[in-house]
Amino acid sequence: MNFRERWKHFLIIFACVAVAGISTAHAQQTQQFRINTIKIEGNETADSTLILLNSGLIRSSYVSGDNIQRAIRNLWQLNIFSNVQVLAERQSGNNIDLIIRVEEYPRLEGWTVVGNDKLKKKEIDKEIGFYRGMVFTPFAVYKAQRDLVKKYKDEGYLLATVSIDTSFSENDRVIANLNVKEGKKVQIKRIQVLGAEELDPKDLRKSFKEIKEKRWWRGADFDREKYETDQQNLLAFCRKNGFRDAEIVRDSIYYSEDKRDLFIDVYIEEGRRYYFGDVSFEGNTVFTEPILRTQLLFEKGDIYNQEDFEKSIRENIQNLYYNQGYLFANILPLEVPVSEDTVDIKIRINEGNVVRIKEIIVKGNTKTNEKVVRREFKIFPGDVFNRSKLERSVRDVWVLNYFANVVPDVKLLPDDEEHVNLEVTIEERSTDTANMSAGY
Secondary structure, eight states: OOHHHHHHHOOOOOOOOOOTTOOSHHHHHHOOEEEEEEEEESOSSSOHHHHHHHHTOOTTOEEOHHHHHHHHHHHHTTSOEEEEEEEEEEOSTTEEEEEEEEEEOOBEEEEEEESOSSSOHHHHHHHHOOOTTOBOOHHHHHHHHHHHHHHHHHTTOTTOEEEEEEEEOTTSOEEEEEEEEOOOOOEEEEEEEEOOSSSOHHHHHHTOOSOOOOBTTBOOBOOHHHHHHHHHHHHHHHHHTTOTTOEEEEEEEEEOTTSOEEEEEEEEEOOOOOEEEEEEEESOOSSOHHHHHTTOSOOTTSBOOHHHHHHIIIIIIHHHHHTTTOTTOEEEEEEEEOSSSEEEEEEEEEOOOOOEEEEEEEESOSSSOHHHHHTTOSOOTTSBOOHHHHHHHHHHHHHTOOEEEEEEEEEEETTEEEEEEEEEEEEEOOOHHHHHHHTO
């Protein structure tokens, strides 16, 4: 019996002796009775006080049938009872004795999983949300099955099924037994990009780097996260070829009848192809405009290429300032459409001030002498910050082959905009050879 069926079959009893002089149904519904006593029956783990408080029924108060119905709803909403009854026995006058009789859902003692190969039990436990002592309701079973099957589908196992049967422990708690049939993983049979008018559909399909179509020499598992990454790769390809307004309008993922093959249709709108127009600079005093222009990977009249545009700003021009100590330089590019197919670029620069290195701090070296790291550095306390020198220093420390990881970090100093600390965290290799070589 499922969740809703249980609700329909709950027995709700509110019996009372007919009162003389009341003959209409309406009168019976509005008749008030005074509660003489309230008794709780059937509860094993649920506290009687909890049941009474949540029912809303109070001794010596007056109630009608509506109050009883509300009490039952309140107790049902606790989601710990499989059955709720409220029985009333007429006493003298309008006094009644109430019995709230409940049947509790069992508590979960534990669970087992069989048939899982592609998902570890730890992953399954996370999906089903079971924990020892929880109230084990029909909805908990339904939700666990639903969420676990969804997880398998997201992993590409469309034929996966999950059944849950139960047994009882010696203390009358439930043991849930999950039986998993994973089935075979779906394979990508075909990827189509539709809606393009100028770009070649084959080139668009090749922009998918993370997922591929099935071939005889390779499988082609479907991974939703990789698919979402490839959607961004598709748009990046369009914007690299002038279509800066390109967007995915919809996609469709469907399967063969046997659910072994998967088909992907992605519908795009290219929009208009754009070209670069004029490029202007504002706020630059450290570097002249001709020097800044040498850092651009595009010229006026070139097809708009978002990749080259962003690299010109975020890498080339930004590094130009970083290497001269302008660590806080802010480069703000603005794209200004000036005609149907042309975009001017305005680059606003807030250069900030020169920043120097105050301290270089080496962390994580438990066996290696600190001077082994420091002697590879090409930048020193008191020097103007230089990103290229910092990167070269880290690279030279790597080349020593003593360390599993080398991570530099720039630490800002409170109330000091002219200095920063360099913090270099190293992770030493655990081999005896590396330790012996790095110890002098």
